[in-house]
Amino acid sequence: MIEFQNVSKWFGALQVLRDVNATVAKGTTTVLCGPSGSGKSTLIRTVNRLEPIQKGKITLAGHDIYAKDIDVNVLRSGIGFVFQQFNLFPHLSVVENVMLPLLRIRKQSRAQARPVAMQMLERVGLADKAHSLPADISGGQSQRVAIARSLILKPEVLVLDEPTSALDPEMVGEVLKLLRELSADGITMMCVTHEMGFAREVADRIWFLRNGTLTFDAEPAEFFSDEAHQDVRNFLSAVRKNR
């Protein structure tokens, strides 16, 4: 579904991705983890070209996403993206946030878009908050709205950049529950997270990055075993200690 071939990226003189080669199979969930500054977020932001790459190739369903005939807005509308800080539009109500892509990209009327948006809000359990402003709902609810908004165009791929990192501990569960359901539904998902329990339970593959290099790519059973790469074992040990 998504293939990274020798993907490299620099911020000025600093190389943040080094020849990343990996594949995300259709309908699978891939969790990216690693220490801060390892390039996890940068890597997933290359999938919808929020971050351009300087070397290598990324293909989505066999199409080079940097091909000249690719319309970047069409590409992005086919990939749901969820940010750590939710990035809801504060001047729009919850339902308007979710409706926006239908109105502006699918060019649907409000009468057409509204029931679809309400259905999506029901799916994430927030239909009763449809008319609230983002300022009036909790962090966990905001992230669920952001997920609903990212799914409204029925993307084939959902990319999540630390979706629970900005949440209070009691809010994390409600978001992870929703992600488990989405994973079970078979959407292709890439998720940067430090929630190792979630990774163990939901991921089909876990990628470990360090200094911009994909150092380990394994199934959860191998990732959490003693067979894992030394970097991974050190990382997991540090995560356990910090709990």
Place this chain on the structure above:
Amino acid sequence: MLEIIQNYWLLLLIGEYPHGKLGGLAMTLIISFVSLIVTFPCAVLIALARTGKPGIIQSIANGFVHSVRAIPLLMLIFWAYFAVPMIIGFPIDAAFTLIVAIVIYQTAYLGEIIAAGITGLPKGQREAAAALGLGYVPTMFRIILPQAIFNVIPGIVNQLTTIIKESSLGSIIAVSELSYVMLQVNSNEVTKPLQIFGILAAVYFVLCFALSQATNWLERRISSRRTGQVVVEAVA
């Protein structure tokens, strides 16, 4: 002072209208209002150009803002009043000249205020719009500008008070606005400049004070809305 008001209140309010040109306070308000209405979209365009991608359009906008900010409004009014008719070959109305000068001048300042509102928004707002697949126009007009303008409403209203005060410069090119009318009254009464210009100052004060109070009210409302204390029922 009361005697002056009793004798000249109609002149002060509407000038010589209906026997002559509309003037006085009505003219001041019309000039101010029209100037703001015309300035606003021009300022939005300047702000978009200033905050957009570097290129020829941004360079032109930068040049415009830096040039206008470096010259006094009075010079701009004189230039428009004396030079423009010479260039275009026919005379133009003084009030129109004044409005054009104010619009050019205020476009630079209001443009900077709106540009500050745009750059002050979190980067994530643009990224979220981009991630949804929204292009430049819907991103700016549906996501960025509504928030940016909302956040700088106090600055915009502040510019309106500045425009009201700047409209008094019209008296120099014989625009029959409030200050010009009071200068005429002063010519008639000769010995009462303190009272006459006291009234003039009081009228400007009431206008601008009312606007600044409205600004304070708006700021409080914006603040309470953003912190979620007021639930707004959105129309979907």
